[in-house]
Amino acid sequence: MTTDVTKYKLNHSMLRVKDPKRSVEFYEFLGMTLINKIENPDANFDLYFLAFDSPKAVSHGSHWTDREGIVELTHNYGTENDPDYKIANGNTDPRGFGHLAISVDNIQAACQRLEDAGYKFQKKLSDGKMRHIAFALDPDNYWVEIVPQNPLEETENKKETDTSTYRMNHTMIRIKDPEASLTFYKDVLGMDLKRTSENEKNRFNLYFLGYGAPAPEATVNGVNPVADREGLLELTWNYGTEKDPDFKYHDGNAQPQGFGHICIVVDDLDAACARFEEKKVNWKKRLTDGRMKNIAFVLDPDGYWIEVIQNEKLKPRSNW
Template sequence: MATDPTKYKLNHSMIRVKDPKRSVEFYEFLGMKLINQIKNPDANFDLYFLAYDSPKAVSHGNQWTDREGIVELTHNYGTENDPDYKIANGNTDPRGFGHLAISVDNIQAACQRIEDAGYKFQKKLSDGKMRHIAFVLDPDGYWVEVVPQKPLEQTENSKETDPSTYRMNHTMIRIKDPGVSLNFYKDVMGMQLKRTSESKNGGFNLYFLGYGAPAADSAPDGVSPTADQEGLLELTWNYGTEKDPNFKYHDGNAQPQGFGHICVAVDDLDAACARFEEKKVNWKKRLTDGRMKNIAFVLDPDGYWIEVVQNEKLKTRANW
């Protein structure tokens, strides 16, 4: 039994939502499509999987476990009617998860379209010094970064934007120790480091990892060389956290809840989990634990949950 980490995919990122109707509507407005829904009435929750699926999308038409860049919305029954229910978006204390990010064909036009629809921004293009990124707020207050696929000067005179060309580009989480986390995601999870962005004046570094093709060798100013990809993981390291023995990020699953996990789809689930066992990972749930025998959860160095599922295109297992 063998497993090949180069065949793995960063399949999805899960966030909890208060009202699935409002949240699905928002992500569909960003150009995504509801590609799968799993109802669990016995356990009082439903799952909604959204992804870019137009003919121009990277994973167009793929079986849902054979994709990258999916957003999984988890709805626990009754939250939509609870006036006191509120998610933790990870950007106020306790911090951990940071944001989802989409890359767009025309960032000025895309942001104008979002604003015209009445959605709020955490940061508009015109705010602050960074004029090439924006952050829109989803209905629960999660941050969704908007980044350009083309230089701003190429698109500033156009008011056209085509959501079918957008990408669910990356998911950002904060990490305590970059050496430990980079080693884990590269050696254990089999990802490659595609890009590093250092901000010495800001006191932080960004590391972009993922599977599949390497990043482009170069890109125009203001455009990420990974902007055309989907399903990347961005690790944010704020200088000095690794030196504080008591410092800890929030995994989103302890109270107050919000972000839940990232998910990696693998070529052979049993073989992959055997490999993780050899790598001496910390488990949240082994395949053999509990009733659900088709999923496992590994813990990363900061305690974030990584779900592991079978890529059903490569080998049928769960028949989701």
């Protein structure tokens, strides 16, 4: 029984939502498609899986477990009718999860399209010094970063944007100790470090990890060299947190809740979990725990949950 980490994929990122109708509408406006819905009426929650699925998409037509760059929205029944229910977006205290990021063909037109539709922004292109990124807000005030796939000077006079070319590029979480986190994601989960962005002046570094082919090292004309990818994980480290024994990020699953987990799909679930056991991971849920024998959860060094499921294309296991 063996497992090949080069076949793993960063499948999805899970966010809890208050009103699934409004949230699904937002992500569909971004160009995503509802590719799967899992209803759990006995447990009073439903799961919505959205991904870019046009003929131009990276994983067009693939089974949902054989993709990267999915957004999973979790709706607990009744929250949409509770005036006091509010999601923690991870960017106000307690902090942890940061944002999702969508890369687009024409960032000026993409942002204008969102603004024209009435969606709000945490940061518009014209705000601050960084004129090459924006942050839109989804209906629960989760931050959705908008990044360009093309140099700004090539698109600034063009009014059109094609959502079929968009990518669900990355998910950002904050980490306390980069050495511990990079070791975990590389040695345990089998990811590669695709890109590092050091910001000594502002005292933070960004680390982009993922599966698949290596990425170009250099930024070209202000464009992130991994902007055309899907399924990346961005780790944000603010200098000094690793030296504070009392410092801790919020995992999104303790109250107040918001972000839930990232999920990797593997070639052989039993073999992968046996390998994780050998690596002495911290488990949130082993395969053998509880009633669901087709899902496991490991914990990263900051306590973020990482779901592990079977890639059904490589080895059928569950009737999802």
